[in-house]
Amino acid sequence: MRRDLICGPNFSGRSAALMALLHEQKFAPESFYVGPYSEAALSGLASTIADEIDLYRARSAGRVTFAPLDFAALGQRQPQTLSGGEQVLLALHCFSLSDFAGLAIDTALEQLDPQNRDAALAYLDPRNGQAAAVALIDNRLSSALPAWTRTERAAGAAEFACDPRSLVADLPRREAPAIAVRGLHFAYRRGRTIFRAVDLALAGGTAYRLAGPNGAGKTTLLKLLVGVLAPDAGEVLLGGARYRPWRTGNRAIALATQNPDHQWCGATLRDDMARRRSAFVHAAGPDGLSDVRAAALAAALGVRSLDAHLYELPLAARKRLSWLWPLSGALPWLMLDEPSIGQDAETRARLAAAIARITALGYGVMFVTHDDEFAGRIPHRVLAIGDGRIRAI
Amino acid sequence: MTPNGAFAVGFILVALGVSAPGPRGAAVLVLVGLAFALVEVRGATMVALRRAALVVVPLAAFMAVVWVGIVGRSPSQIAADAVGTRSAALAYVAAISGRLFFIVAVVQVVFLRFAALTPLGFVRALALPAAVKRVLVVTLSLIETLRHAIDRAHTALIAAGTLTRAASLRNIVHFWRLIQAVWLSAITIVLGRIRDKWPVENTLARLDRALVAGTPQLFAGRDLLWLLVVLAAAAILLAERIGGEP
Numbered sequence: 301m302r303r304d305l306i307c308g309p310n311f312s313g314r315s316a317a318l319m320a321l322l323h324e325q326k327f328a329p330e331s332f333y334v335g336p337y338s339e340a341a342l343s344g345l346a347s348t349i350a351d352e353i354d355l356y357r358a359r360s361a362g363r364v365t366f367a368p369l370d371f372a373a374l375g376q377r378q379p380q381t382l383s384g385g386e387q388v389l390l391a392l393h394c395f396s397l398s399d400f401a402g403l404a405i406d407t408a409l410e411q412l413d414p415q416n417r418d419a420a421l422a423y424l425d426p427r428n429g430q431a432a433a434v435a436l437i438d439n440r441l442s443s444a445l446p447a448w449t450r451t452e453r454a455a456g457a458a459e460f461a462c463d464p465r466s467l468v469a470d471l472p473r474r475e476a477p478a479i480a481v482r483g484l485h486f487a488y489r490r491g492r493t494i495f496r497a498v499d500l501a502l503a504g505g506t507a508y509r510l511a512g513p514n515g516a517g518k519t520t521l522l523k524l525l526v527g528v529l530a531p532d533a534g535e536v537l538l539g540g541a542r543y544r545p546w547r548t549g550n551r552a553i554a555l556a557t558q559n560p561d562h563q564w565c566g567a568t569l570r571d572d573m574a575r576r577r578s579a580f581v582h583a584a585g586p587d588g589l590s591d592v593r594a595a596a597l598a599a600a601l602g603v604r605s606l607d608a609h610l611y612e613l614p615l616a617a618r619k620r621l622s623w624l625w626p627l628s629g630a631l632p633w634l635m636l637d638e639p640s641i642g643q644d645a646e647t648r649a650r651l652a653a654a655i656a657r658i659t660a661l662g663y664g665v666m667f668v669t670h671d672d673e674f675a676g677r678i679p680h681r682v683l684a685i686g687d688g689r690i691r692a693i
Numbered sequence: 694m695t696p697n698g699a700f701a702v703g704f705i706l707v708a709l710g711v712s713a714p715g716p717r718g719a720a721v722l723v724l725v726g727l728a729f730a731l732v733e734v735r736g737a738t739m740v741a742l743r744r745a746a747l748v749v750v751p752l753a754a755f756m757a758v759v760w761v762g763i764v765g766r767s768p769s770q771i772a773a774d775a776v777g778t779r780s781a782a783l784a785y786v787a788a789i790s791g792r793l794f795f796i797v798a799v800v801q802v803v804f805l806r807f808a809a810l811t812p813l814g815f816v817r818a819l820a821l822p823a824a825v826k827r828v829l830v831v832t833l834s835l836i837e838t839l840r841h842a843i844d845r846a847h848t849a850l851i852a853a854g855t856l857t858r859a860a861s862l863r864n865i866v867h868f869w870r871l872i873q874a875v876w877l878s879a880i881t882i883v884l885g886r887i888r889d890k891w892p893v894e895n896t897l898a899r900l901d902r903a904l905v906a907g908t909p910q911l912f913a914g915r916d917l918l919w920l921l922v923v924l925a926a927a928a929i930l931l932a933e934r935i936g937g938e939p
Contacts (some may be wrong), residue, residue, distance in 0.1 A: 347834070528858060557849075567877060
């Protein structure tokens with residue numbers, strides 16, 4: 301069966317090429333689509349995981365079921381409560397039970413941990429007798445996949461040219477206060493326990509990579525430290541003083557979310573920056589973040605106007621803009637959740653250099669990634685999350 | 694019992710509850726409602742009663758403060774321009790609260806009867822035209838979308854320091870920003886779906902196929918039995934009305 305790997309840098313028209321392929325009747329009469337984030341990976345019509353599966357289940361799918369998780373046990377949960385990677389696994393599970401003759405994946409496999417990613421790629425391997433056409437966009441496949449047709453797209457619009465290194469080039473040094481976590485316990489309501497009596501010491505001027513399988517709690521830890529979630533027990537200290545962001549508000553951490561659209565607090569970048577400025581009026585760095593500087597930083601990330609409507613920009617450009625706030629140096633700690641997803645090799649390398657630089661300036665950095673090559677470019681310590689614990693490696 | 698039957702029985706019971714029955718009619722209604730709950734949901738009856746109490750008790754307390762504590766007269770006494778008594782006001786609050794409790798409990802019993810079904814399974818089991826079922830599923834999915842959008846907007850605004858997770862003055866001042874962010878999120882979530890995934894997959898056609906699987910019955914034998922019981926209760930209430938009992 302047909303296998304198409306669509307390669308090329310961002311803005312080279314890969315997603316458009318994928319869509320054009322799907323409209324070719326030669327590819328498949330009907331195809332299942334797994335987009336970059338949950339909005340385009342799951343149907344959005346199901347209130348439970350069992351219903352999502354039910355919606356796609358065919359009487360005779362005629363192929364091997366892909367089930368890296370026990371979805372039957374998770375049946376009553378809402379699909380949106382799964383982690384980003386788990387949602388991709390659910391989408392692939394639904395495809396495997398369906399009678400679609402084609403499958404299209406737009407960068408979604410980048411959200412998977414190495415084990416699940418290998419399992420997904422093995423599942424799609426035509427040598428395993430998978431009777432469906434597959435088209436894939438993936439930024440991390442540096443070597444060709446055997447038996448796949450590779451289509452290379454040429455570099456496209458220069459208007460989104462991006463170099464995150466210039467954001468941090470002139471930043472002054474800043475000593476980030478240490479963060480200490482003691483006896484942290486957290487469980488989702490009607491869900492499993494994520495953390496049990498976790499102790500953690502995070503020093504400024506250091507980059508920490510949160511590692512762990514999909515659904516282990518990496519994003520949950522970031523949300524706890526930012527104050528989006530409140531722990532069931534335990535305490536956090538910032539610079540030795542008690543810090544309860546879930547009660548008093550976040551005042552130290554600039555977060556870039558996995559899906560950039562979970563981050564905006566305005567319709568345009570100008571609105572977004574104005575609101576952040578007003579919220580962090582006492583905490584922001586010495587030079588603040590004026591509109592002039594924000595515009596310069598946005599231009600360095602490939603977006604020329606602060607008045608551009610955020611949701612009208614391409615997804616890859618929105619993802620790049622999501623780095624602006626953390627890399628502006630406004631707050632002493634940066635937390636980046638899968639910052640390199642959907643980005644081509646060159647941009648990933650530049651982003652890694654920017655993160656390494658801001659860490660060397662004394663800022664504290666915590667990042668989540670399944671991309672070993674990207675992480676390898678940043679001097680870092682690994683914090684492994686699993687079984688309710690966090691181990692420093 | 695079919696979902697259609699449960700809805701029909703529930704609807705009649707609620708209608709009778711709203712019709713301000715007298716003491717004998719109210720007793721009959723409570724008996725029928727209790728029997729319906731105990732037979733159909735057994736142990737979950739307590740869950741239905743507890744949930745109804747959670748809804749009604751705060752309302753009852755508020756009404757008691759207003760009618761008994763502040764006004765000190767029942768509405769009928771006010772209408773008749775008669776001297777009011779707090780005991781009459783209390784009786785009025787008790788009657789209204791009791792009726793509301795009955796209605797909420799019946800609704801809970803109807804839904805608990807099908808708690809084992811997923812929302813899609815429940816809609817599929819309804820004997821309704823396919824277009825109506827599709828509208829029901831899409832409506833339910835919009836509720837989920839709104840919940841997702843609230844979660845997204847909450848994350849964005851807390852991380853940006855605009856809101857706090859705990860109650861705060863900041864949350865009151867910036868509440869409108871949350872509303873704006875929720876609507877922006879909801880719109881973009883829906884657009885994300887209908888621009889890429891749905892046209893490629895023809896997802897709504899898949900939904901139609903999933904909804905028509907199986908042949909739902911309009912009413913089962915057990916439904917008819919319960920319908921007879923509640924119609925008998927309705928006849929008793931009507932007789933009570935015609936008989937002019939208080």
